[in-house]
Amino acid sequence: MTPSTMRAVVYDQPREFTVKEVPLRDPEPGEVRLKVVQGGVCGTDLHLHEGGFITSYPLTPGHENVGTVEALGDGVDSFRVGELVAVNPNTTCGKCPACRSGDRLYCPSFGGWGTLKPGGFADYLIVPEEQVFSAEGLDPDVAVFAEPAACAVHGIEILQPRPGTTALVFGTGPTGLLLAQLLASSGAAHVTVASIAEPQLRRAEELGLDSAYLMVRGRLDDDIAELAKRGDGGFDYVIDATGVAQVQERTVELARSGGTVLLYGVAHEDDRIAISPYEVFRRELTIRGSFAEIDTVPAALAALRSGRIRTDGLITHRFGLDDYGAAMDAVRSDDSAHKVVMTP
Amino acid sequence: MTPSTMRAVVYDQPREFTVKEVPLRDPEPGEVRLKVVQGGVCGTDLHLHEGGFITSYPLTPGHENVGTVEALGDGVDSFRVGELVAVNPNTTCGKCPACRSGDRLYCPSFGGWGTLKPGGFADYLIVPEEQVFSAEGLDPDVAVFAEPAACAVHGIEILQPRPGTTALVFGTGPTGLLLAQLLASSGAAHVTVASIAEPQLRRAEELGLDSAYLMVRGRLDDDIAELAKRGDGGFDYVIDATGVAQVQERTVELARSGGTVLLYGVAHEDDRIAISPYEVFRRELTIRGSFAEIDTVPAALAALRSGRIRTDGLITHRFGLDDYGAAMDAVRSDDSAHKVVMTP
Amino acid sequence: MTPSTMRAVVYDQPREFTVKEVPLRDPEPGEVRLKVVQGGVCGTDLHLHEGGFITSYPLTPGHENVGTVEALGDGVDSFRVGELVAVNPNTTCGKCPACRSGDRLYCPSFGGWGTLKPGGFADYLIVPEEQVFSAEGLDPDVAVFAEPAACAVHGIEILQPRPGTTALVFGTGPTGLLLAQLLASSGAAHVTVASIAEPQLRRAEELGLDSAYLMVRGRLDDDIAELAKRGDGGFDYVIDATGVAQVQERTVELARSGGTVLLYGVAHEDDRIAISPYEVFRRELTIRGSFAEIDTVPAALAALRSGRIRTDGLITHRFGLDDYGAAMDAVRSDDSAHKVVMTP
């Protein structure tokens, strides 16, 4: 029998959270209630901690969720109780000009469970049926990557890589490795990953990526020079998955003429990078951004299912709800952390 | 009877040109000799004057040529003597990795007649058959825009505008107006042109463009604010055709989320513009360059022929060969000049 | 004061309709009630008459609606009473795999007001806010084309025409002329329209289309031969807007190598056309379908507003609600009919 309360991480204001019992309601018509299996922690959660994004308190974070279906609201017929599912946390208003032109990602109300609405760092999570996707047969340690992988799929849809091309990905966090593997199975014949994180680079090699390059803090000029040499005229695609503006600024010179730079990592709002408009013109470069996802969870699950994206070994740290602070510390500053997950 | 010499503008070194008699040779197999009707002067010619681009002297500039076929080399069978033709001045090596991958624009040897080889500021011009395109039935005052229009077509091919969209073009020189008209007939339902050149803006209105905005030197912040208001959430496409880095830097903020900035104007090599990588990411912007053209002269001639691009009134100044210096002065600094052409 | 009943065309079963008083309800939260100004009749309505598409009776047809806002449900804040608006009649379930992958057009529940739900051949029409689009400042005789123009915009988005190309459109009904004008302002430098309807072809010329070709019933081979000659190697885009399978079968041979055939007209479900797979392979042809629209009403309204699509002279017949039978007759078999509209 489902209890009438559950434990949840709850913020009442920026930087102030507690883990406490909160009421557990029944799913309304069209909703699904999940027993949370686990949920990934990512940079967005650190940002929420600092008071970013949020419009209203109390808030429960957790937007990378996998769970089992526990109760169905009226009219929900596409799932059965007990089924393993992943959640798409993003939704939009449906009424603004962006939504009505098919550009849902640019909806001013873009957001959802774990950012604007109660998320999955809790025992249970209630979401509308249309946000739920079957993950039956997948290991929960794979399915927990559905949301970040969906973002990466969206990035690849923006890039539309051509077959036989080369790619360079900066950053080997979970996101960098998802992107790199998707590139390798979406056209790029050779993918190089580069970062300052040695254990992550070893994992990149284990996952079968073509080449891994260890950067050294404070030696960016040398690293760029060496990567330029390896690029031999430039990479067709250069992707930033570090979010570090100094790195982003150096992506342009590493792109082949006619190539594309994808700014995927999240820089600070007041960072600026210096670009040569003459170079963009003369070498016909493209610089693009990729933001979140709205409809690529199915594609992400397909890629996880078939092994186009592998995640073995990526989860390095697991925490219970009571240790949410420690989980954030690991994401923030533990060099040995790769993917960190919360298990209620 | 064809004479054995002809007059030509000849540079023996940067900034040093004379107009003199030079030998006139017969076309070799596969070549066509044209009697030059007229040729456009553009910023590239000013750049050549200063010693840019050129690898070897003596050089005769002139790369926007229209002429009549005067003699055919052996094996040339696609033209007849007397036919009005336009010239594609650009060619590539055919052997480099770029050429062999179908990326001819990125050939290190990209260039041609009027830049690397003798151009059309002369009585006659000799080019291979494959660089020549019939302009029969076109007014030479229209056909002389074939080359700049071909560049603009290439820019539009890069943009791939969607129907029902909005566009903003900075700069109303010949190039800005070619681009603006092509946008208006390539999907954009509303095209605004903006520049500091009042007579050019009036011409833009006469050519049927949807909206013309007069900027005032030194008032860029105000102008950008006003254009942002008109953009009402941003333009789908923002194109720079000024080449002015300060203007280029402000294009990004005027683009709609999901929109594209096209850097078409040629900035200085050492100009840098400051871009917010966060904004590019968050609003999924695209920044692209467009450089020259290699295979779009047929499309440009089609657009000129059907009136999708109109050029009436654009030619404001005409000079004979002996006045090449005055022609360059007009391009450089005569506010009343729009398109300047040389008529031998 | 709004009455409590209104007149409406009501089908109780296929082929059996009456015009009668039906209850008029208040808009619920999120809904808008429109006073219908007018609505277009099209082939879909004939199909509904015969019992096609419909799942439940009673049904009121009418899916090409323009009206004035008359009452707002709770929470509706993007419109004001009295505003002229056009309606997007199409909606989807939001929950099926297609909807959740961003492929809303392939939702099994695709449909809406005038097909599955009460449409606009009535005094009033009630629709959710998100289906309503401001048409302020537009002539209702222009705004009434919003829905068919939105379908045409979708077709053009599928084609993605390149600049400087050529197009051939079969059929000069309202739809053929919308498509032809959009092609002419979306890249095609030359658009030919061809059909058996002489007065429609004259209108095509008045609307500025590049070339109009009169076909003669029973002389298809000759017409195709003549069009092939005019195509001079083939058209880049060949669009069928007749729905006649015999014509559709002949589109392929008129396409240039590398060109595209768009099957836009609606053939019978059991029609088959014979295609040479060798020709498709050898000449790298593309054959595509375009079905309805879901998010292109804004783009269509933009194109109607700026005159990229003109509709002057297209409405030839107007009927009151009581004459719905006569309106259908006109669409079905009146050679002088072009666009037929219902005015309650």
Next chain:
Amino acid sequence: MTPSTMRAVVYDQPREFTVKEVPLRDPEPGEVRLKVVQGGVCGTDLHLHEGGFITSYPLTPGHENVGTVEALGDGVDSFRVGELVAVNPNTTCGKCPACRSGDRLYCPSFGGWGTLKPGGFADYLIVPEEQVFSAEGLDPDVAVFAEPAACAVHGIEILQPRPGTTALVFGTGPTGLLLAQLLASSGAAHVTVASIAEPQLRRAEELGLDSAYLMVRGRLDDDIAELAKRGDGGFDYVIDATGVAQVQERTVELARSGGTVLLYGVAHEDDRIAISPYEVFRRELTIRGSFAEIDTVPAALAALRSGRIRTDGLITHRFGLDDYGAAMDAVRSDDSAHKVVMTP
């Protein structure tokens, strides 16, 4: 020392070939002379045998060549003697409207070494430098697939598969397996191959393809029904690599709404397939052809080099020049043959 004659397969008319000594000339400026290592035999060679394609005799076939550089014509500086290379056999005129618009594949003079000019079923092969590509470090048994893989790359460039999609490939000859592997590494998260060739299907599984389906001759309806079930709403991409019209006709129904059929296999010129234009419209299907290649050898070599395409086990038969008849017999009718190569 290079001899002055060499052995070559020579046709003097259709169906009449001999293996004989022919003069061996020096490479002219810009040409490279290769010592042939080996060359693949394919259906095109059977077609040439019957008198297809050829314009002039005598002819030496062989268009899938790998060799070592043996002599360099004047001015050739991108290769060194002894280097292992693959050959792009295709070239175009450079002067026709297609060539001058960047559509080289549609050049009326498309063709080259092994079809219009002397090919590689000989001891030596002479080709222009721009047709030669370094294959250093590759096993000649891999490099010999450069040409068919380049065709497959072109097919994939036409498809532009999106990430997380599904694909079905009919035919598991060398070409079907190249296409299937490229699909699997160009976005498709799940690739099914289907054919009547059991040993080939086993090889498909060894190469890591996701699913292999054995068809039975004469049971096409059952096979299509079963594949439809596996497709579960349809495959995003359905590719024919059999060339059998009966199979091609059934591809359309297996495509998902919004999906694409690629006609890659070469049907007979007078085959016709029956297509429902209503279905193409209603389900927004795309049917496309893919023909040969002109500039994708570099991409193909990259994919072969990185293992995105694997070829281990594909070569089942090897013949000397004297056994060219037996080689063609193997291609034509030996069920155990997969890839057949000629080794001079």
